[in-house]
Amino acid sequence: MIWFGAVILGASIVAAVKARQANRLRTPPPNSPPKSTGKKTSAAQPPSQPPADGVEVDENRARQTHEKIVNQNLTAAGSSLALSVLSNVAGVPMLDKLAIPGLIYVGTPLTEDGLRAIFKEKKIRASILDMVSIAAMLGTGNIFACSLAVTLLMGSDKLLLKTRDDSRKKTIHMFVKQPKQVLILRNHIQCEIPIEQVKVGDTVIVHAGEYIPTDGIILQGDCSVDQHQLTGEAKPVEKTVGALVFAGTMLISGRIHYRVEKAGEDTVIAQLGEILNRTANYESAIQSRGETIADKAVLPTIVMSGLALTAGIPQSLAVLNAGFGYNMRLIAPLGMLNFLTIAANEGILIKDGRSLDLLGKIDTVVFDKTGTLTLVEPEIVQIRPTDFHPEHEILRYAAACEYRQTHPIARAILQAAKERHIDLPPTENIQYEVGYGIQAEFEGQVVKVGSNRFMQMEGIATPADPHGHADNGGEPGSSFVYVAVNDRLSGIIELRVKVRPEVKSLIKVLHEQGKQLAIVSGDHEQPTRMLARELGIERVFAEVLPEDKANLVMRLQQEGRSVCFVGDGINDAIALKKAHVSVSLSGATTAARDSAQIVLMGGDLNQLLPLFELGAEFDRNMNASFMTTxxxxLVCVGGAFFLRFGVLTSIMLYNTGLVAGVGNAMLPRLKRIGHTDQTQG
Structure with a gap:
């Protein structure tokens, strides 16, 4: 009677499994890779456009469905194990049979995955080993061993699901910290409102110890702000009236009133949260290495299991459950998730987990020049009068014309005028020749500011060699801005690009690590080579068009090099996608940030050093984890052949390695937590 009931129940469960599988096909697990189209795809390439709201809803629904399936599997496997244990403890063998339907429920999807791998995908995958192992244990009547193995397998899936979701939430929370209620000032009265009701133009009041809820400009008060979670800056930043503050940063000291400039989804912090939410192929990327190892171990395990039949069926089952590389499917994602969290703590946003795996193999770093190795804005090195106008007057004329212009040279001129406390007169009749110069009228004079070509177009005589009008003779690579008053040249402003202050020490350390370095730039060859010599960078690619930057990366890859491209401009987007690892800065263009796998939130190239160290540490951690599997x-296989180990011994050895591997995967994060506690103590 029990057998009959078991068969009926098993048939019902198989039907339920079929229905569930149909639902799974309609709603894939969260972040699952797209169906194969016969073309290689790259998880390193995030979507070019943010998904629509409906897509986000579908992803949340898929995530909930996947979690429900995992919970159902764990419940079914746990129930089967409980029945099998009760059967052995109570001495009622028939109870074992009641465990079979639960094993069928869990085993059917695994079997389907294994058959799909063999007959449809034509690949050897770990699901084949699951299929063969469960069938062999059930076929030989090892119900308890099968229940134990399947329960531990489902428990591993549950642990991975929970760790992945927790890590994702914690990473987003690190960057997206906002209070629920906000204190604002309206009509000279303080009132508290929900953050959702804050509008651009509101005046917000923040006290020490509170998070700043929106982006804005300080109207009143001096303060110290902790921007570590947003920018990676270790030290608090001192700010006063007129300074920008950002949502998600904390006020360490002081009290400020600030005007809201951006609120809700427009804030920098919300945009980071959106980047994290829409990271492409998140799960498939972080599992790739572990799954590869597990897949490669399948065929040798099955072959050795067949050979072990000479020692007996129990020994063959023991080898089948030895788990060579199998637990890397769990350990590799756990380790990577922990390293992603560590990186976030250091102000490094890793959008694609696979890039962390590739960092340890990088041997070539290609830097874009302008905006990456150099600051976007140049600096004024000297002002040379050519008539009776003094230096400060020439700068005043240039700044007055360039007022409200946003290009880098204009910003450099305006910044110099601000530093010298020069008041700018109001201008009239402004005429702008794109790419050449600008003309304006003020104080009864016509002032023209621009390039040598602009002066020639306007019929204004200029020296044949502007370097001769510089006190230091000028330097190759300098840029010159000509200032003319009433159609007579009054002075020449010499500007040079500024190398980021951290670059020279960074280049030295990267050379010590044995990495080859290269500069790529659309600028002329002479100034680019000068910068390369100054920094000690051996390879130079100048006058490179935006589309050719990607070709350059591919050429280096064809030389057998593993390339990391560091860029910040919209013209770097294609090259960022082609590189093995792509890095951008927090102040980069939207296209560069979206294309890059890694964003240095501090906007400081020095963050490359802890990034590469993290990659090397991750590689060591993965190698240690591999030894735990x-x-x-090896002990299990040797024991099966020479000590006649059975399947239960094999399962215990496998899970001992699994526990050791999980501990090793968690160790780097636990070390840092302990170090933080000691520091705070």
Missing amino acids: LVPG
């Missing part, structure tokens, strides 16, 4: 597997 290799050693127990």
Whole structure:
């Protein structure tokens, strides 16, 4: 009677599994890779456009469905194990049979995955080993061993699901910290409102110890702000009236009133949260290395299991459950998730987990020049009068014309005028020749500011060699801005690009690590080579068009090099996508940030050093984790052939290695937590 009931129940469960599988096909697990189209795809390439709201809803629904399936599997496997244990403890063998339907429920999807791998995908995958192992244990009547193995397998899936979701939420929370209620000033009265009701133009009041809820400009008060979670800056930043503050940063000291400039989804912090939410192929990327190892171990395990039949069926089952590389499917994602969280703590946003795996193999770093190795804005090195106008007057004329212009040279001139406390007169009749110069009228004079070509177009005589009008003779690579008053040249402003202050020390360390370095730039060859010599960078690619930057990356890859491209401009987007690892800065263009796999939130190239160290540490951690799966597997196989180990011993050895591997995967994060606690103590 029990057998009959078991068969009926098993048939019902198989039907339920079929229905569930149909639902799974309609709603894939969250972040699952797209169906194969026969073309290689790259998880390193995020979507070019943010998904629509409906897509986000579908992803949330898919995530909930996947979690529900995992919970159902764990419940079914746990129930089967409980029945099998009760059967052995109570001495009622028939109870074992009641465990079979639950194993069928869990095993059917695994079997389907295994058959799909063999007959449709034509690949050897770990699901084949699951299928063969469960069938062999059930076929030989090892119900308890099968229940134990399947329960531990489902428990591993649950642990991975929980760790992945927790890590994702914590990473987003690190960057997106906002209070629920906000204190604002309206009609000279302080009132507290929900953050959702804050509008651009509101005056917000923030006290020490509180998070700043929106982006804005300080109207009143001096303060110290902790921007570590947003920018990676270790030290608090001192700010006063007129300074920008950002949502998600904390006020360490002081009290400020600030005007809201951006609120809700427009804030910098909300945009980061959106980047994290829409990271492409998140799960598939972080599992790739572990799954590859597990897949490669399948065929040798099955072959050795067949050979072990000479020692007996129990020994063959023991080898089948030895788990060579199998637990890397769990350990590799756990380790990577922890390293992603560590990177976020250091102000490094890793959008694609696979890039962390590739960092340890990088041997070539290609830097874009302008905006990456150099600051976008040049600096004025000297002002040379050519008539009776003094230096400060020439700068005043240039700044007055360039007022409200946003290009880098204009910003450099305006910044110099501000530093010298020069008041700018109001201008009239402004005429702008794109790419050449600008003309304006003020104080009864016509002032023209621009390039040598602009002066020639306007019929204004200029020296044949502007370097001769510089006190230091000028330097190759300088830019010159000509200032003319009433159609007579009054002075020449010499500007040079500024190298980021951290670059020279960074280049030295990267050379010590044995990495080859290169500069790529659309600028002329002479100034680019000068910068390369100054920094000690051996390879130079100048006058490179935006589309050719990607070709350059591919050429280096064809030389057998593993390339990291560091860029910040919209013209770097294609090259960022082609590189093995792509890095951008927090102040980069939207296109560069979206294309890059990694964003240095501090906007400081020095963050490359902890990034590469993190990649090397991750590589060492993964190698140690691999040993936790290799050693127990070897012991199990040797024991099966020479000590007649059975399947239960094999399962225990496998899970001993699994526990050791999970501990090793968690160790880097636990070390840092302990170090933080000691520091705070």
